[in-house]
Every structure is written in structure tokens, then in C-alpha cells.
Amino acid sequence: MTLSDWITNLYVFVLASFLGLELIRNVSRLLHTPLMSLTNAISSISLVGSLALTGEGEKTWVIVLGTIAIIASSINAVGGFLITDRILKMFRKSK
Amino acid sequence: MENIIQFVYIASAALFILSLKWMSEIKTSRWGNWAGTAGMALAIVATLLKPEIHGYLWIAIGIVIGASIGTPMAMLMPMTAVPQRTALSHAFGALAAGIVGSTEYFLHGTNLSMPQLIVLCIEVLLGFLTFTGSLLAFGKLQEIIPTRPILYPGRNLVSLSVFAFSLFLIAYLVIKGGSHPFLFGLIVCLSLLFGILLVLPIGGADMPTVISILNAYAGLSSSFMGFLLNNKLLIIAGALDGSSGLILSIQMCKAMNRSFTNVLFGGVGQVLEVADPSRDGKIVKSLSPKEASILFEAAKKVVIVPGYGMAAAQAQHVVKELTDVLENRNIEVKFAIHPVAGRMPGHMNVLLAEADVPYDKLVEMEEINPLFPETDIVLVVGANDITNPAARKNPGSPLYGMPILDVDKAKQILFIKRSMSTGFAGIDNDLFYSPKTIMLFGDAKKVLNELLISINSN
Numbered sequence: 001m002t003l004s005d006w007i008t009n010l011y012v013f014v015l016a017s018f019l020g021l022e023l024i025r026n027v028s029r030l031l032h033t034p035l036m037s038l039t040n041a042i043s044s045i046s047l048v049g050s051l052a053l054t055g056e057g058e059k060t061w062v063i064v065l066g067t068i069a070i071i072a073s074s075i076n077a078v079g080g081f082l083i084t085d086r087i088l089k090m091f092r093k094s095k
Numbered sequence: 096m097e098n099i100i101q102f103v104y105i106a107s108a109a110l111f112i113l114s115l116k117w118m119s120e121i122k123t124s125r126w127g128n129w130a131g132t133a134g135m136a137l138a139i140v141a142t143l144l145k146p147e148i149h150g151y152l153w154i155a156i157g158i159v160i161g162a163s164i165g166t167p168m169a170m171l172m173p174m175t176a177v178p179q180r181t182a183l184s185h186a187f188g189a190l191a192a193g194i195v196g197s198t199e200y201f202l203h204g205t206n207l208s209m210p211q212l213i214v215l216c217i218e219v220l221l222g223f224l225t226f227t228g229s230l231l232a233f234g235k236l237q238e239i240i241p242t243r244p245i246l247y248p249g250r251n252l253v254s255l256s257v258f259a260f261s262l263f264l265i266a267y268l269v270i271k272g273g274s275h276p277f278l279f280g281l282i283v284c285l286s287l288l289f290g291i292l293l294v295l296p297i298g299g300a301d302m303p304t305v306i307s308i309l310n311a312y313a314g315l316s317s318s319f320m321g322f323l324l325n326n327k328l329l330i331i332a333g334a335l336d337g338s339s340g341l342i343l344s345i346q347m348c349k350a351m352n353r354s355f356t357n358v359l360f361g362g363v364g365q366v367l368e369v370a371d372p373s374r375d376g377k378i379v380k381s382l383s384p385k386e387a388s389i390l391f392e393a394a395k396k397v398v399i400v401p402g403y404g405m406a407a408a409q410a411q412h413v414v415k416e417l418t419d420v421l422e423n424r425n426i427e428v429k430f431a432i433h434p435v436a437g438r439m440p441g442h443m444n445v446l447l448a449e450a451d452v453p454y455d456k457l458v459e460m461e462e463i464n465p466l467f468p469e470t471d472i473v474l475v476v477g478a479n480d481i482t483n484p485a486a487r488k489n490p491g492s493p494l495y496g497m498p499i500l501d502v503d504k505a506k507q508i509l510f511i512k513r514s515m516s517t518g519f520a521g522i523d524n525d526l527f528y529s530p531k532t533i534m535l536f537g538d539a540k541k542v543l544n545e546l547l548i549s550i551n552s553n
């Protein structure tokens with residue numbers, strides 16, 4: 001990785017952080033729990049790292065650790081998105 | 096191929112951003128969740144397209160096992176257990192980040208540049224401390240371990256030393272370069288230990304803040320993984336998650352009048368000295384639910400204040416039935432929601448939604464507080480600290496300055512509580528001794544049921 005890669009990545013990080021702050025600031029308090037289970041699911045983006053590790057793995061120990069990481073982050077992803085939908089389905093306005 | 100993958104990653108990042116945007120309103124919130132799911136699916140597909148990936152069998156096995164554990168965890172958990180599930184899920188996500196970082200170190204540690212080593216170490220530190228911290232939070236929420244803060248003398252010094260020592264080791268590792276498997280293992284152990292030290296002294300009442308802050312740590316860990324792998328999608332998704340956790344924990348701190356640095360260093364939720372000689376001689380009025388039900392005959396406006404006692408007793412459905420009965424008698428019923436009621440930000444909203452209470456009846460603290468003086472009856476269901484007027488009136492109280500629901504200004508207060516014991520903050524509630532307050536002792540579900548039956552037969 002070159003220095004300019006690092007600088008670009010840092011730009012991306014700073015911009016995404018501020019974007020995140022702006023987006024979340026407007027979320028109604030009503031939705032804080034589903035918001036948290038949603039962002040919890042999104043944090044399982046680390047699945048991408050686990051996939052690369054396992055998929056490229058030549059050595060057995062790397063594949064074993066990679067598979068454990070895949071299991072852990074897919075529990076996080078699947079569980080997070082499913083429960084968020086389950087919660088959101090319950091919110092109803094009075095007739 | 097590489098270009099196609101990058102374009103899919105960009106689409107995935109855009110979907111995550113849309114997902115958070117749509118999540119800000121009830122109307123679009125389900126779209127928000129679907130956008131997030133689609134974003135994740137795209138990210139997985141794009142990664143699998145990489146030419147260097149060939150071990151599909153183990154990937155498939157991992158995803159199938161993960162999905163078959165995650166699905167029942169999401170579908171079968173009662174809504175009262177949502178905070179536990181979220182904590183556990185954080186633990187899993189953080190574990191994955193920790194494992195990926197560690198494996199990268201043992202594979203390529205000697206070839207990594209100095210900045211790569213720095214981000215790798217931070218990713219591993221955050222990953223593993225979030226792992227044990229979240230597991231501990233799960234244990235506390237599930238009441239496997241005591242929810243009371245666990246304190247020992249000099250704990251701040253111990254935590255800070257562990258943290259400082261791991262930073263020192265990271266600095267050494269980065270400056271020296273090369274392979275130091277033993278030192279790296281030590282960093283992993285210290286991170287695991289630090290996570291435990293961080294959450295151990297935190298009590299049940301501070302759980303909403305803790306869960307938010309762990310969310311932020313888990314996100315930042317993914318983001319640093321993105322720096323390591325030079326993957327902008329990871330950086331973006333992690334940063335979005337990190338800032339969301341950060342904002343929510345700041346909001347929770349404000350709602351409890353705590354300083355944010357306090358939470359960052361894990362010093363929240365200390366047991367406060369319970370010295371209350373004034374309690375003796377004060378009179379507490381208590382009635383049976385049957386006797387109290389008569390009060391509702393003259394009421395026009397009722398506000399219900401749900402607290403953790405309602406969640407613990409799974410009483411939200413009875414609360415809804417009571418609401419229906421009162422509304423059939425032309426009594427106006429509203430719910431007053433304190434931001435930190437329950438064990439997770441917004442937890443009460445979810446529990447009431449589960450019981451089919453329409454969300455437009457749930458009123459936030461700022462809007463409901465001016466309405467209390469004209470409220471005939473406030474029914475507090477197992478909420479203590481968030482209604483304690485000492486927060487407003489008594490500068491000596493540990494709660495002083497915390498924004499509360501001004502329940503004491505209502506004409507009549509009915510307080511459902513199991514006993515006279517103190518709340519999570521460990522202090523007595525002045526409200527119990529107010530001449531306007533009537534205590535209804537017992538399990539929230541049982542008391543509400545009796546109240547319901549009596550009102551119906553009146």
C-alpha cells in the first residue's frame with residue numbers, strides 16, 4: 001500500500017464518520033433499538049475479511065480460524081437483520 | 096474483474112448509507128433494513144468473485160453454521176431479551192475482527208509496514224476487548240452474573256495500567272517490526288482482560304450506554320480491518336457503525352447526566368452510598384389493586400410510565416389490556432418514555448410495540464413533562480430512578496441533575512413495585528413518601544391483572 005492509499009483511506013474514514021453522525025442524529029428515539037440491531041448487523045461487514053482469509057487460506061490452521069470467524073460474523077449478520085425486521089414489523093400507528 | 100468488484104463494493108456502501116437514512120423514520124424503516132441486508136449480500140457476493148478466493152467449501156460451511164445459529168437467536172428471543180441478544184451479537188462480530196487481525200499478523204506480520212502494523216494492533220485490541228466486554232454485558236443482562244456493579248479498590252488504576260501496558264507493547268511491536276508471536280499473544284490476552292475490566296464495574300442501569308459504546312467499538316474494529324486490507328467498504332461500514340454507537344452513547348449519557356469520559360473509561364454505575372436516615376418516620380401509603388381501582392372512576396387523563404420492572408415481569412401485554420379498558424371508558428391514556436428506561440436505548444418502545452400499543456401514544460420525556468400537572472393518575476410500572484424528584488430538588492443526591500419524568504407533579508401517583516428496595520442507583524425515591532403517592536406492592540404483571548379485573552367489575 002502506498003502513502004496515497006493511506007491518505008485516501010483516511011479521507012474515506014473521516015467522511016463516513018461525519019456522514020454517520022449526521023444520519024444518526026435525526027433518528028427518532030422510538031427507533032433506537034432497531035437502529036442498534038441494524039448497525040450491529042452492519043458491523044458484521046468484517047465478514048468480508050473472514051471470507052478472504054478462509055478463501056485464500058493454504059494452511060489448515062488459517063482455514064480453521066477463518067471458518068470460525070465466518071461463523072461468528074454470519075451469526076451477527078443474519079441475527080441482526082432478522083431481528084431488526086421483526087422489531088420494525090411491530091410498530092403500528094393507532095387506527 | 097477487480098473493477099467490477101470495486102463497483103459492487105461502492106453500491107454496497109451506498110446501500111448501507113441509504114439503510115441508515117431510511118432508518119430515521121418509521122415509514123421507511125423497513126426499507127432501511129432491507130437496504131442494509133442487500134448491502135451485506137452484495138458485499139459477500141463481490142468478495143466471493145475475487146480470483147484469489149478458492150476455498151468455497153469452508154466458506155459455505157461457515158455461513159450455513161452461522162446462519163443456523165443466528166436465525167433462531169433472532170426469531171425466538173423474547174423482546175425483553177433484545178439487549179442480551181445485541182450484546183451477544185456484538186461479541187461474535189468483534190471476535191471475528193479479532194481473529195482476522197491475529198491471523199493476518201501470524202501470516203504476514205514480518206512483511207507489514209509500520210502503519211499496517213499499527214492498524215492491525217488497534218483492530219485486534221478493539222476486537223478482543225469488545226468480545227469479552229460484550230460477553231460480560233450479556234452475562235449481566237441475562238443475570239448469569241450479578242447486575243450490580245462489581246467494584247474492587249484501585250480498579251481504575253488496574254484498568255489504566257492494563258491499557259497502558261498493552262499500548263506500550265503495541266508501540267514496541269510496531270517500532271521493532273519483525274515477528275514477535277509471544278508479545279502479540281500477550282497483547283491479545285491483555286485486550287481480552289481489558290474488556291472484562293471495562294464492563295465489570297458497570298451496573299444494570301448503565302447498560303444502555305454500555306451497549307451503545309460496545310457497538311461503536313465493534314464498528315471501529317471493522318473500520319481498522321478495512322485500513323489493513325485496503326478495503327474502503329469495510330472502512331465506510333465500520334465508520335458508520337462507529338459513529339452511530341458514539342452518538343447513541345452520548346445521548347444516553349446526557350439522559351443520565353453522566354460525563355462521557357466516565358463511560359469511556361468504564362467508571363460508570365458506581366454504587367452510591369445509601370445513607371438515608373430520613374427514611375424512618377416517613378409514611379408510605381399502600382393499597383391493594385382492588386382498592387386502587389376505584390381511583391380510575393373519576394380519572395380523565397392517565398399517563399403510564401413503563402420501566403424495567405414491566406420488562407422483567409413481561410407485563411407489557413397486561414399494560415395494553417389495561418389501556419384498552421381505560422380507553423373504552425373514555426379515559427385518555429398516554430405513555431411517558433424516558434430515554435434510558437429499560438436496558439437498551441429505545442427498549443420500552445419495542446416492548447410496547449410488541450404488545451400492540453400504537454407508537455403515537457408513546458410520548459418522549461420533553462413533550463410529556465409539561466402535561467403532568469393536568470394528569471389525573473400516573474401509573475408507574477416498575478420504574479424508579481427516572482421518576483425520582485430528588486434529581487430535580489436535592490443537590491446532595493447522586494441523581495441530581497439527571498433529567499427525569501416529572502411524575503410528582505401529577506394529581507395522583509400509583510406506583511407498582513415489588514418492594515421498598517432501592518433502584519439501580521441504590522437510592523431511595525422521595526416519590527414513595529409523597530402524600531399523592533399510593534404504592535401497589537407486588538409483581539407488575541400480577542398487580543396490573545388485579546387492577547384490570549377490579550376496574551372491569553366496578
